[in-house]
Amino acid sequence: MGTILSAARVVTPARVLAPGWVHLEGDRVVAVGEGQPPCGARDALDLGDATLVPGFVDMHVHGGGGASFDAGTADAGAVVAAAHLAHGSTSMVASLVTDTHERMVCAVRELSLLVRDGLLAGVHLEGPWLSPDRSGAHQPGSLVEPRPAAVESLLAAGDPSTGSGRRGAVRMVTLAPELPGGVDAVRQLAASGVVAAIGHTDATYDVARAALDAGATVGTHLFNAMRPLHHREPGPVGALLESAAADVELIADGVHLHPAVLRTAFAAKPGRCVLVTDAMAAAGAEDGDYRLGPMAIEVRGGVARLADTGPGLGAIAGSTLTMDAAVRFAVREAGLPLVDVVHAASTAPARVLGLHDVGALEAGRRADLVVLDEDLEVSRVMRAGAWIG
Incomplete structure (x- = not known):
């Protein structure tokens, strides 16, 4: 029994x-x-x-426990997975930040082995096809326009057994659709069975709508690193909130978003909000100096920012969040219903990624x-x- x-x-x-x-x-x-x-x-x-x-499903995480997926090694991947598993994330996607094409290909190849072994649910490419005006913690000099051959090369690296990106380890790609070739790249990704996400973008509302019409289905960390909502130019935020078919990532750590913004997003997108950590190596570890891909990061008071940016604070560089802390913040600080928050931490991301086996307490x-x-x-x-x- x-x-x-x-x-x-x-x-x-x-x-x-x-x-x-x-x-x-x-x-x-x-x-x-x-x-x-x-x-x-x-x-x-x-x-x-x-x-x-249900076990949490984190579809946007870069590191944790002092390690980073960008290292592109099985040992580093195991450390990250164990750190977040202890906080309830039983499924996770390895997110990679912008780097050279060659280094990203190598990282995807290595991480695809962890996907094959079941430790990871897939790979998420956050770059290199991002807006230099909304680069955040991505190396500006490595940002490029999406070319079909380069897109196919990175997808193919996620499925070394067949040489095809279709249904391979790469499950999601974040890009800025306003870049030359951006909307065509969305079509290419969608045709390959990969989730196309709009993020790190300065797109207008019209361009964002064109990307959604071309097959984009996700907004990467909504509000952050994208053209803000304006009453005369709604931008990508307006397009994503308006789209009935789009899901939106939200970082519920009290640093990236105000609780009122979380409430607004949940009200506007019932069932379509996805909690993510966007965690870097310091999640589940101590304050200190880290790296996020090629970028130097300072973590002070649990907040990760770019280092060596001159006077003032550097750009936010991911988070030190774990999914259980995101759930607590959304329930306690934002006052959201527990059932809606758990849906956003488990069921919604599993659906977005096509993980029909996890994400809910249901028979089967x-x-x-x-x-x-x-x-x-x-x-x-x-x-x-x-x-x-």
Whole structure:
């Protein structure tokens, strides 16, 4: 009969079951219900006054635990994955910042092996096809226009067994559609089965709409590193908020977005908001000096910024966020409903990435679970039916 976990609250995509239970067989969820658990299970575990949520899915993360995916090595990737797994992220995509084409190809090839082994859910290319006017923490000198051959080369690097990017390790690409060839690159990505995301962009509303019409479906860290919303020129923010088919990333750390902005986005995009960490190496580690790709980063007070930028503060350079902290911020500081926040941290990103096996407490899905205490702190994490740690 497997194992039954019961808790004061079980969060499903539709509602919070209070109390609720989850029935597991091996690495699968076989049933979820409300009230007292059924009798007959071989093993039963009462989690008491806890909240049971699906494992988090982080579709935009660069590093953690002192390591970075940009290193392009299995060892570094394992450190990052372990650091975020401890905070409830049971699935994650390795995000790469802008670098030379050759270095990005090498990193994609190496990380694709971790995707093949199941440690990672895919690779996200954040660059090199970004706007120099909205570069953020990306090396301006390495930003280039998207050329079809270069796009295909990076996609193909994610599937060395076949030499084709179609359904390979690269699951998402962020680009600025206003660049020459940008909208055509969106079409190329969509035709290859890759999620095309609008980000680090100075696009006008019309250009952003053209990119959405061409197949873009995501706004990368909405509001950040993009032309701001203006009442006479809505820009990419207006286009993304207006589009019924587009999902938007949100960094809920209190640094990138004000709580009121989070509430506004959730109200405008019900079911289409995706919490991401955009974490760099200092997530789950200490303040100090780090690197994000080729860029030097200073982390002070948990805030990551570009180093050596002259007088004043450097640009925000990713975050030190973990997904459990994002959930707590969205619930406590922004006052958003727990069911909506968990949807944005698990179900929505899994849907965006085409990960139909994870992201929800539903029969047939992989048994990826996070146990949260009364303060929404992580107590235990299960991945594929096995408790971590």
